[in-house]
């Protein structure tokens with residue numbers, strides 16, 4: 001059976017769709033899953049713990065301060081002793097709590113404490129789903145690496161209203177669970193990857209530095225996409241203002257030399273994707289003290305020296321990863337420059353993008369890339385950086401196969 005041995009922690013929150021969760025428990029168990037249920041207080045107004053317990057054939061957890069339950073498994077173990085946390089139905093209220101890190105009952109505490117993948121099946125009135133706070137919470141939850149199935153369009157159970165808000169059907173939810181737990185959908189399982197992202201800051205003195213406009217959005221998205229395909233990902237990030245991606249180990253560095261050190265320390269790896277906009281030069285002798293301006297005197301010239309080339313070092317390393325991917329900011333002769341770069345850097349693939357000010361790529365959310373490899377050049381359409389990441393991760397998995 002497809003879910004044999006898989007342990008699902010099912011959180012049922014308080015909505016009329018809770019009646020469908022009873023069928024959901026049966027469907028999951030039919031496929032071999034073990035289901036451990038948690039009910040919120042409101043859920044117990046819609047269906048009884050007795051029914052949930054009978055169908056799941058086990059204890060129903062409901063109280064954060066239950067002395068018996070805490071001695072038996074405890075909320076932290078509940079949060080970790082499973083392969084997936086499924087919330088069905090997920091009410092607007094519970095989603096708001098998760099998005100904001102509230103932990104004021106057993107369900108929300110477990111959701112904050114878990115390090116397992118989380119799948120939400122939202123169910124609510126269409127107006128609540130469309131409301132601005134819910135829209136914001138959904139974006140936050142997705143950004144935190146949480147997966148959503150539904151809600152679907154259709155008639156609402158409690159009123160004559162129709163719209164988007166119905167909980168997905170139990171079998172759709174089961175399919176989503178299988179998709180998330182199926183190792184076949186994780187072609188990079190067992191692989192390790194190093195990704196660099198963001199700019200570097202090269203100090204001039206303790207308060208000034210040389211930098212560039214890289215936001216880290218593309219590199220971070222690639223790290224997250226590789227992790228979603230099952231890779232064990234270390235992200236080496238320069239100074240950025242975006243959050244660390246979910247499911248990835250992030251190492252923060254400032255300077256190119258620190259980035260190189262962090263990258264080589266994490267070798268060997270199967271995959272290296274060097275996305276960072278590493279500063280080409282650093283100040284030859286950065287000052288230990290703030291450089292003072294001298295009235296009437298011209299500023300001292302800044303002597304620069306070349307930074308190490310991290311991609312080139314990795315591409316020629318004795319522990320060279322099986323697949324080395326570089327980026328190239330090109331505006332002309334993309335194919336010829338890309339091919340030359342492949343050879344010079346020892347890379348298997350170069351992702352060339354246009355970073356001219358008109359393109360809006362630097363700091364923006366979209367990217368238009370060309371993939372250059374020994375096989376030739378492949379032009380991708382204008383895509384969101386997340387979609388470029390998704391496609392690149394899939395291509396990497398295919399190449400490694």
Ligand code: C5P
Nearest residue numbers: 274275276278308309310311326327328
């Ligand atoms: O040589 P160029 O800067 O065009 O090469 C870009 C590619 O090389 C990117 O993948 C970038 O991350 C990497 N690079 C690097 N270290 C440098 C300069 C660039 O890893 N010092």
